[in-house]
Amino acid sequence: MKGGGPAERGQPDHYLVQHVREALAADPRVGELHVEVTMAGDRVFITGAVPSEERRTVIAAVVEELLPDHEVSNHVTVEPISGVPEVEQLG
């Protein structure tokens, strides 16, 4: 039977991605449940939309703190509250 640790089974990314998501939710600077995290090798990609530039920057900072040896690609976009309300007549 082939032995080997988690690294050899290719598991770390699988778990790390979820650890990053948990950190983004739990970190009081962020509290973000709606950002997507993916990993490829030593790169981490974060995508999604947040309402402020500050929030976008802090998300990347949290990921960098958690994975200092990874390169963080921050593709999160800023979508501020905007637009004209729609009026719907129900019926």
Place this chain on the structure above:
Amino acid sequence: MIRVAAAGDLHFGADLRGTLRPHLESLLERADLLLLAGDLTRVGDPGEAAILAEELGDPPLPVVAVLGNHDYQSDREAEVRKLLSESGIQVLEGESVVIEFDGQRVGIAGSKGFGGGFAGACGSDFGEPEMKAFIRHTKEIAEELEGALSGLDTNVRVVLLHYAPIEQTLQGERPEIYPFLGSYLLGEAVDRAGADLVIHGHAHRGTEKGVTPGGVPVRNVALPVIRRPYNVYCLEDGRPLS
């Protein structure tokens, strides 16, 4: 006619100060009341609630809200609720409020709601204590909601939730997480008691429009769904306009 403005998932914090107020200036011209469908704050910090209250200012029209899961994150939801209430925002949890306009009475029954899933793909009140507690919590919330709604003797009855009462307005979300986004027990409570409109949030990737199996219109007003500061739903005399 009653014009109900609604928005959910504001996730307010210091970084959003000043971003909502400009959109509220025309609110009085467009709507008779404003409903906020939970996740008012980012992590449930009373400081964030204070910033939202400041942003809403002295509301020119009635503002009714429910809390969402984010508002519980810091275990300070009672403070969040108190702070908002003291700022003129009515925060409902298994309760109702009646607002009168020009001889019409609008009743709003509100609750955060909770998860559990939808008929055919949901948790059951069975097994480990933790599983029973999860589902029983939703059952209790649904019973409270039904009681609050049934007690309303008004021209128009609106239900305000954070969690979803139907699957339809979750479309766009991964089906695997539906049990964490809502429960059929909420929809069943609405259909038993009867209502003219259900407003909810929580499902950022969901769909705005749906209907309960009993025919009550449901609107998911999470900001990432409606992509506007709020939407307005017009109802007349207890029944939707035809």
